[in-house]
Amino acid sequence: MDFEKCYTESPAILMEGAVAERIKHEFAIKISDKIALADLVYKKSSTHALTEIYTQYLHIAEKHQLPLIVTTPTRRANRIHVAESGYDEKIIYENVAFLKKIQKSAKTEMFTGGLMGCKGDAYKATEILSVKEAYNFHKWQADLFRQADADFLFAGIMPALTEAVGMAQAMESTDMPYIISFMIRKNGKLIDGTTINDAIKEIDSATCRKPICYMANCVHPLVLREALLYTFNQTELVKQRFHGIQANTSVLSPEELDNSKELVTSGSMEWANDMMKLSGIINIKIYGGCCGTDNSHIEEIAKRIS
Numbered sequence: 001m002d003f004e005k006c007y008t009e010s011p012a013i014l015m016e017g018a019v020a021e022r023i024k025h026e027f028a029i030k031i032s033d034k035i036a037l038a039d040l041v042y043k044k045s046s047t048h049a050l051t052e053i054y055t056q057y058l059h060i061a062e063k064h065q066l067p068l069i070v071t072t073p074t075r076r077a078n079r080i081h082v083a084e085s086g087y088d089e090k091i092i093y094e095n096v097a098f099l100k101k102i103q104k105s106a107k108t109e110m111f112t113g114g115l116m117g118c119k120g121d122a123y124k125a126t127e128i129l130s131v132k133e134a135y136n137f138h139k140w141q142a143d144l145f146r147q148a149d150a151d152f153l154f155a156g157i158m159p160a161l162t163e164a165v166g167m168a169q170a171m172e173s174t175d176m177p178y179i180i181s182f183m184i185r186k187n188g189k190l191i192d193g194t195t196i197n198d199a200i201k202e203i204d205s206a207t208c209r210k211p212i213c214y215m216a217n218c219v220h221p222l223v224l225r226e227a228l229l230y231t232f233n234q235t236e237l238v239k240q241r242f243h244g245i246q247a248n249t250s251v252l253s254p255e256e257l258d259n260s261k262e263l264v265t266s267g268s269m270e271w272a273n274d275m276m277k278l279s280g281i282i283n284i285k286i287y288g289g290c291c292g293t294d295n296s297h298i299e300e301i302a303k304r305i306s
Helices: 003-009 020-025 038-042 044-063 079-084 090-104 131-147 161-172 196-206 221-228 236-241 254-259 268-280 295-305
Strands: 013-015 068-071 110-117 152-158 178-182 213-219 242-247 286-289
Touching (some): 013 044, 013 295, 020 044, 038 090, 044 068, 079 131, 090 131, 110 131, 131 161, 152 161, 152 213, 161 196, 178 196, 178 242, 196 236, 221 242, 236 242, 242 268, 268 295, 286 295
Parallel strands (some): 013 068, 013 286, 152 178, 213 242
16 A cells, blocks of 8 residues: 555554654764754664664554554755765665665554755744745755655645745655645744645645645644634635644744753643544544654554544
8 A cells, every 4th residue: 555545545644753852862862963863874873762763653553553654854854954964865765764674564554754844943934945946955855755765755844835835846746645744833823924724725726736635743732723723724725634743742832842951741641632632623634743752642642543
């Protein structure tokens, strides 16, 4: 089964929980200022940590007989950052190959997504690219994921409309299925002030092969619930196209989270219950975790959606 068919036919899909925060806090591994976790696949000690984290999430999916999607730790591994770090395009291939090796052992449907991100700071919406600039900038990474045989593409915590449009067009050009995931404030808007409804409308209009769906990540489920309840987001378009969340465990704003010196977390049961409250207002199909989550949080949400 390919990813698109799995998405269409599955009532619920499990997604990975936090990776970066767990690498830092549980394993005390320092990550790159430029490319974050992308070079960890070259280091034996860190590949062991990555394997342990991703395998925990896979075992939960297997236990509850849920399909699982995971993404490469490459959100910051764009063309400029990779070059500045002394690596080349092989780093994209290595990250896909790393997850594909785990995928081969899966006893449930598992899919590897190529994770991409905005050029600047997603929490502050800096260095936002125009549509054309974004297409040209992100096509390098999108094409490499296609060549590396990723199953789908995933744009994570996109804070601004123009760059999200250009990113979508770059992803569309690969003929691969893809998902656009936004950075959402509790006011119902992206960091740049675009409503969820308008962002979906603009991206759908600017692409022929539209995203499989839209999501939000690095946001607490109650914050997303509040954002979706605004009248301007209570539209048929949002209900038809917005279907996923990778949720963190704090209701802090993006700026507060970005500047927090301590990992802000909450209990797994409380978090999972808050996640399920979303299903009362919109059809969430993809459930995953972000900052503050670990295998216990993913276990609790798996129990509920299975």
